[in-house]
Every structure is written in C-alpha cells, then in structure tokens.
Amino acid sequence: MTKINDINVLITGMGPYPDGDGGHIDVNTSHLITTLLPKTLDPNTPLNPSPTRINIITLPDPVKTEYKYVREFCKDLHTKHAEDVDLFIHLGEARGWDWLTIERVAYKQGMSSTWWGPYYGPQEYYLWKDDKDLTVKDIGPCPWDGVPMGLQSFLNPDRVADGANTILKTLYQFGKPGASVATVGNEDDNVPMPKADATEASLPINIKPHDEGGPMMCGFINYESLANRYVRKLKPNVLFCHIPGEADAKNLKRTGDGILAIVVAAAAEVLRLDLMN
Template sequence: MGSTNVYSDEEINVLITGFGPFKKEYPLNPSWEIASRLPAILPPLRAKQPSTQKPPLIPRVNLHVHPDPIRVSYKTVRALIPKLWAPTFDSSSSTSTSSTSTAALAAEPTTSEAPFSEQDAAATTTTTTTANEEEPTPKKYDFAIHIGMAGPQPRWAIERLAHRDGYALRDVDGEFLRDKENQLKDDDWVWKGCPAELRTDLDLDVILEKWRGYAPPGLVVAGTPQNGGGGDEKEDEKEGGKEGGKGGKEGEGGKGGGGGAKWYGNDIKGGNKGEKLVISEDPGRYLCDFIYYSSLAELYKRKAERKVVFLHVPCEVGKDGEYVRIGQELMLGLVRGVAEWLVDEKKRKGDLR
C-alpha cells in the first residue's frame, strides 16, 4: 500500500460544464454526453505497468458537473458564469446540496496504487437522497474544466487562452453578442478593464504530459515518452470544415453516431501531425471561446488565480459512441493531471500541512 496521503484532510473540487444542442444538425452535444456520464469522484488508477513512473498521491477529487447542458447562447453563458464562481468567493455560500459531490464525500481518498474495475466505477456514481439531505458539500472550486466541441477529426485539445473580442456570429437564439457597442457606451460593461486576451494560470505544458500519460492506448503518437501506444496518423489530420478558418464559427454540438451533419467551424490547429492530444492557441471566437473567456475574466476581476482550462472534443460521438467513451476516459485523465499539478505546486511552494 502507498504511504499516508499528506492531503488526507483535504479535497479537490472541480467544476465541469458541457454545452447543449446546436441547431438541428447537432441534436446531441458530445461535450454534454461526456460530462453527464462522469463519476462523482475521480476513480483510482488502473494497475500500471511496472516500468511506468509512480504518479504522486493526490487527495480525493470531487467532480461537480453542472446539472444541465449549457445553452449555446451568449446571454445564458454571461449570466451563468458569475453564479458558478460566486460560492468560491462567498463564504456564506460555501455549502449546498449536490447529488454528484455527496457520493464523493463517502468515497475513499484516491491513491495511485489501487486497482480499478467497472465495479469501482459504478460505485463512484452511486448516490442516495438521504445522503444528499444529510451532508451538504462544499462548492468552492479549485479549478474548472469547460468542455465543448471542435472539428470532426478525432483530436482532443486543451486551450491555452481565450478572447474578449471578435464574436461576430449569431448564437442558437439568433442573437449577436454586440459587445463592441457595450464596450464603447457602457461604463458598467461586464468586462471593463479586462485584457483582450486571457490565459489560464494552469501550466498546460506540464499538464499535457501528464494527460498523455493517462490516455487510452492509441492516442499518443509513437516515439513520445508518455504512456500509451503508437497513434494512427492517417485520416485524422484533415483541417476543418468548409467554413473554417481563424475566427470561424464553432458549432456547439454533436450528432449522435455521426453521419454527414454540416460542420460550422474550426478544427483544432494545435500540435504536430499525428498528435491526438494537443494544446491549442485558438478556441474559435464562438461559444467555446466565450465561456472560457467568461470564466477567466471572472477570476481576473476577482484577482484570483485563473485555474481554468477548456477541453475541445470531436463534434461527432463516433461509431457506437466511441468518442464519448474515449472522451470520458480522457476527461478523467485530464482531471487527474490538473490535480497532480496542483499537488506539485503546493509542494513547490511549501504549502503542505
């Protein structure tokens, strides 16, 4: 067994969101299909190969999935994001009931040596009404992951930055953002004083290496030092839809099972040829970019560390939902990678208890 976890009296809480449908072509959004199927607590790792470096011990990680898919609407996102972050900064709102996180409270701390099985995974999602009523759970988030969809190729990207301006396309309600007008006329403009570009404070270069280490076999390019098999470098490198290009529209949704739906936006541009898990520098100036900037800006205004990342997933759910299943495993690996980075940062800064 592993040594005593130095964080045994702490927990890590992560906020996770996914988007709802986008027009008739995308009645299912893979971001929500992935988010809504996540367990309430980060499961223990599967048994690793003897040659794999032992990951650091981390505390229990509670996954707080926002209970509803977020409407692909500027107004919806702008109204929601401050509410999601408010309890983190308001001590009077630091507890509330949550079906997803209550199960986490009853679970054992995550260790790097415990075996993992389907039975374990099922146990992490079990909740009861009685438990929810008896044990309110903290809603202070240590970091957040927003999920949205990118192009049809099976690539997954974590976004480094987001943009304040350039949202020139209509949302699902047919509305424009019109922030340029607000920026010029309104002294109370919500993003007044915020820079045109905001970057996450998470070290994505380090987190990418950790993330790749937990990727399913076949998603890491052969020859890279991370765990995983050689990637298939064939058809996955096609760039974007017909209407792609920088700043192009990013369709927020995914058609169940794939099959010829019109693609509205950009493909993932980051990474080298053949890489399936990459860092991107352009989230597309549509609702994915908008929600990411909204979160970063909310933390920026509060002078807090911007521990947020956006994950882009393929727009299709894949044959028999294969991309959703892969996406779930990748999300858990990403959560673990960020949690490990947080632990490493605490050690580096000498903030251990």
C-alpha cells in the same frame, strides 16, 4: 480550497447550437460526455495513479449556447464556487476532430483577427449567431473594462497535455481503457453504455495544446470564466477543452478516458503549484 488529499473539479458542457448552415445540432457531445463521467477518481488506480482523491462535479443541464446566458452563468458560477472548487474545466465540441485540445488563451469581446477568416467569416469575435440568433453585440456593453484582452489559466497546457498523454499511454498498456465512462448519468445503477469493439478503442485519444478556443461560444465561455476570476482577484483555475463531436461508443469511451486523464494531470499541477506557494 480543499484539503491536499481531496481535489474538487467542476466540469461543464455546452448545449444545442446552430450549425451555421441552416441546421441545428440538438445533442452536444460536450454535455453528453459529462453525464457519463464518474463522480470520483480514487487514488492509486490505473487512471489516477496519484495519492489524491478527485471529486468530479457535473451539472444536470448543459450550458445554453447563448451569449447572454453564458455571461450570467459564468458570473453565478464563480460567485457560488469562488473558493470550493479547485479546477474548472469547460468542454465544447469540435465536429470532425478525433483528438482533445487544451486551449492556451481566451480573448475578450472586441477582439478581431484574420486567422479564423477562412473558416468563420467575421474578423471580430463572437459575431457568430447563438442559439437565440443573437451576437455578443445584442446583449449590451462589454462588462470587462480594465481586464486584459487576452487571459490564460494559471496551468500550463503543455504540461497538462504531456501528463495526460502519459497517463493514457500507461492506462491503455497496463490498465482498463473505457472504464472511465461505464454508466450513463453518473449513477451506478443506470443503463450501461453501448460497448465499443475492443480493436476500435485500443488506442488512446491524443491530447494537444491549442492556441485558443476560437471566435464563437467556446472561446467566449473560456474568457468569461477567466474574467470572473480576474476581477475577483482569484486564481485563474480554468481550462477549456475541445472534444470530438462524434457520439458513437468508441469515441465516447476514448474521449471519456481522455477527459479524465486531463483531470488527473491538471489536478497534479494544481497541487504542485500550490505546494510551491
């Protein structure tokens, strides 16, 4: 793990996906927002009031919304970064939402429930067709025999959400909201983002704990990521967050601030729990 004064956070976003009504979402905001995040959060600043420097690692390409790809991606991710990343945050978009969520649990392939039925049809999870028109049953047997049906992060979503909302409230009262996503592509010399009207972006986005990521790709990547930590007997330092799908300037700025507030609050929890052990 990294030094006490240096936290590494790796953030992923998803790629294009079928919308379920015969259409296709070509730009997934969950990846787009990762290209707008800074590479570091310096300590003792309005956005990061802690004494801890936070390094943000993002990927050049989105995670493909394909069950087989996600399963292989998560295996490779946690093989490569078994010890050098302090926190993994996977992002997915939820179109129509104007808040961020931190998901409490993730469920294994084979899970079924009735609570998603009115929205997504199949009771069994991960039967929603992916970007290759396949379900999880088309990619071979489940590799997680002996792994619990439900997995969760070692971080408490309620504590992280409370901490993040407090950071945002302070930032929007006394700091500089919108500064979190000032440039495109994580490069200082790139084209600035389009400006949002100050009155539109004057309120911080709300961050809520949420029961689970759902029976589609978002819940799937969360479980696959946590399962890889579980079988390696590594700390389950994984969070999944849903973000709004809208990509206008106002939403990108508010969402970017919200994601970084989650990063800071979660990093504080990582340090607190590490110091307790």
